[in-house]
Amino acid sequence: MHGYTGKTLIIDLSSGKVTEKEMGTQSYFEYIGGLGINSKILLAEVDPSVDPLGEQNVLIFGVGPLVGTLACTANRTDVTAKSPLTGLLGTTNSGYTWGPELKFCGYDHLVVKGKSQSPVYVFIDNGEVTVLDATHLWGRDSWDTIRTIKNELRDKEISVACIGVGGEKLVKFAAIENGFYGAWGRTGLGAVMGSKNLKAVALRGRKDVTVSDPDGFLESLHEMRERIMSHPTYNPWRQFGSMLAVDIYYALGVLTGYNQKEPLGEDFIESMGRENLLKYKKKSIGCTACPICCAHWVEIEEGPYKGLKLKGIEITSTMDFGARCGIRNLAAIAKATELFQKYGIDCSTAAGSIALATELFQEGIITGKDTDGLELKWGDEPLIFELLRKIAHREGFGDLLAEGPVEMVRRIGKGSQEYLAQNRGLETNSRDPRTRWDVWSFGFLINARGGDHLRVQSPAENLRESAPEGEYFYELSPPEKVVARIDIFHDWKQEIFDFERNTVSIPHMAAWCQDLMNIVNSLGICIRPPVLHSLGPTIYSRLLTTLTGIEFSPEDVRKAGERITNIQRVFNFKAGEKREDMKYGPKFYNMPIKGRRLDKDKVDEVLDEYFRVRNWDPKTALPTAEKLRELNLGKLGSNLAS
Amino acid sequence: MTAYLGINPQLCTGCRACMLACSFTLFGVFNPSKSYIIIERNEEEGTFDIKFTSRCVPCDVCAKYCSHDALVYIERE
Structure with a gap:
């Protein structure tokens, strides 16, 4: 087998049994790898109704076929399990070196089942698997854990995935x-790892990744490089990375802050805009095989955080703690990064909990009696850092925040649910659906993992202007000559674009790009714009065919993406998500921004049209029997909704 | 004609594209442990050391895939 290793490693922590399973070619053809195969394994192995933190949940790490090769950005690993935060399919994606190392160990996927009686960590040394005691690591932060493991195994190049205190304490x-x-x-998949008493997975691999057609693969690889490196976003991304988008979104007037309570003003962009990054950035850092290298090595040389050095300052943390929580100091974002990395908690939901609590405090819905006497204020750096500590340790008020915003309002009551700025359990990066309605905003309703912005992004965004207020079915198109360069099939382009009206059909584009992003996350490459905007199923099919020797047509690749979307929806339906649950947080319907709020009836009309495009039943949001048969998913049954 | 491999570790981002390109060129497989160029990571310092095994005969492959000019292949008459 080429490209793939063909092997899945299964570790049952209850029995201590370690086994390998061969994955057949048909599975790779139908689900590609990474997220796709992970989703297939999850649906097959996990009853969607299980307790996410119980022994029956399964934690799956998966890399795609391109990972381990020189294909641009081929370093991503998707981790999948039932989410303890949303109750839906949990999926989260990360790059750097761990994924390639799993491949060099001889595995495409690692499946962790059961629960160890005591803390352990797993060391996979070039295919040899050892389960080691981790009692001495329990209670340590992630940086200390990584250092200790590298020292113990006497190899600083080992790649380590681990949980911090947050995962141990089952922070949701x-x-x-x-x-x-x-x-x-x-x-919240760190909590799933913690529930299994699994502190870390350390990897060291020396095996080959082989190629079916080396000359053909190299040719496709060069085309991939050329497309990415000649894309207009390439050079700006090299300089600013994800921070590039902060100024773009601000200029569009789409950012809201303070728990998405009001539009952001000039003070935000002056202190948090991309040029501020250059005060701290010393050099670029790259994930494996990436020609962009969009991450920043930053060093803080003055002020309260003087001496701090790390890889960090991204748009996500800047929006989370800057826009959502009110910090106006990029150096403090670096400090927050140190803390949430060490504690092992998600910066976005941590900021979501803190911002919600702050708004509720300011509205008088909670008081100092609820907050351990803390007076919650916007932008109070020491206070926010103290709340991060309390969350990670589930200490006092932090125990409530550690449940996440949806559970917080359920417990608090007193009308607090009206302040919820989460969609289906997740928050976005403060690009607000009330201030700009587009594919991005609509994506919050259909993203399999909940309502964030990272799984439904258009490769043809018009970031210079927005559609008129009140328009729900369309966003504005980029110029036709720009669209001409984007790899979208002709028949899909005809449905998506209307160049006479200069519009993009949101339901059609949402379906296309949701499947496209599934493909990207299954190949094991990055979703960032120089990649997402410049590549499509055609080049992916060539890379896959020349690498693996399995014949993929561009339509086979697209269909795999669609198949993944469909099984993810089936999992979520079985986990309890009904059609009527596919909605925004109450804040977006009820509290206006600049006089605008979402019209639920109109949003639902777009959703119904999306279901029609997908050939899903609009009453249940489930694929029809015809669609399941078309995708070779007939075995999932025609009575799903009964 | 003389060829040199210019090396600037300060510009190295740690992406290791050079190692993957080296092993693929030499052995037709992707395997950093077979590469003649070695990028050692000092992860907590954000620095990288660029080393070569004794078998390396400088060619342009590693430099060709270096997108940040840490490795530059220079030819002179």
């Missing part, structure tokens, strides 16, 4: 840390 949005500075952050 605990992260799995990916080395010192990366994380599988979203949907």
Whole structure:
């Protein structure tokens, strides 16, 4: 087998049994790898109604076929389980070195089942698996854990995935840390790892990744590089990374802050805009095989955080703690990064809990009696850092925040649910659906993991202007000559774009790009714009065919993405998500921003049209029997809704 | 014609594309442990050391895939 290793490693922590399973070619053809195969395994192995923190949940790490090769950005690992935060399919994606190392160990997927009686960590040394005692690591932060493991195994190049205190304490949005500075952050899968008493997975591999057609693969690889490196976003991304988008979104007037309570003003962009990054950035850092290298090595040379050095300052943490919580100091974002990385908690939901609590405090719905006497204020850096500590340790008020915003309002009551700025359990990066309605905003309703912004993004965004207020079915298109360069099939382009009206059909584009992002997360490459905007199923099919020797047509690749979307929806339906649950947080319907709020009836009309595009039943949001048969998913049954 | 491999570790981002390209060129497989160029990571310092095994005969492959000019292949008459 080429490209793939063909092997899945299964570790049952209850029995201590370690086994390997061969994955057949048909599975790779139908689900590609990474997220796709993870989703297939989850649906097959986990009853969607199980307690996410119980022994029956399964934690799956998966890399795609391109991972381990020189294909641009081929370093991503998707981690999948039932989420303790949303109750839906949990999936979270991260790059750097861990994924390639799993491949060099001889595995495409690692499945962790059961629960160890005591804390352990797993060391996979070039295919040899050892389960080691981790009692001495329990209670340590992630950086200390990684250092200790590297010292114990006497190899600083070993790649380590681990949990911090947050995962041990079952914080509902605990992260799995990916080395010192990366994380599988979203949907709380660090808590699943903690529930299994699994502190870390350390990897060292020396096996080959082989190629079916080396000359053909190299040719496709060069085309991939050329497309990415000639894309207009390439050079700006090299300089600013994700911070590039802060100024773009601000200029569009779409950012809201303070728990998405009001539009952000000039003070935000002056202190948190991308140029501020350059005060701290010393150099670029890259994930494996990435020609962009969009991460920043930053050093803080003055002020209260003087001496802090790390890889960090991204748009996500800037929006989370800057926009959502009110910090106006990029150096403090670096400090927050150190803390949430060490504690092992997701920065977005941590900030979501803190921001919600702050708004509720200011509205008088909670008081100092609820907050351990803390007076919650916007932008109070020491206070926010103290709350992060309390969350990670589930100490006092932090125990409530550690449940995440949806559970917080359920427990608090007193009308607090009206302040919820989460969609289906997750928060976005403060690009607000009330201030700009587009594919991005609509995506919060259909993203399989809950309502964030990272799984439904258009490769053809118009970031210079927004559609008129009140328009729900369309967003504005980029110029036709720009669209001409984007790899979207002709028949799909005809449905998506209307160049006479300069519009993009939101339901059609949402379906296309949701499947596209499933493909990207299954190949094991990055979703950032120089990649997402410049590549599509055609080049992916060539890379896959020349690498693996399995014949993929562009339509086979697209269909795999669609198949993944469909099984993810089936999992979520079985986990209890009904059609009527596919909605925004109350704040977006009820509290206006700049006089605008979402019209639920109109939103639902777009959703119904999306279901029609998908050939899903609009009453249940489930694929029809015809659609299941078309995708070779007939075995999932025609009576799902009964 | 003389060829040199210019090396600037301060510009190295740690992406290791050079190691993957080296093993693929030499052995037709992707395997950093077979590469003649070695990037050692000092992860907590954000620095990288660039080393070569004794078998390395400088060619342009590693430099060709270095996107940040840490490795530059220079030819002179």
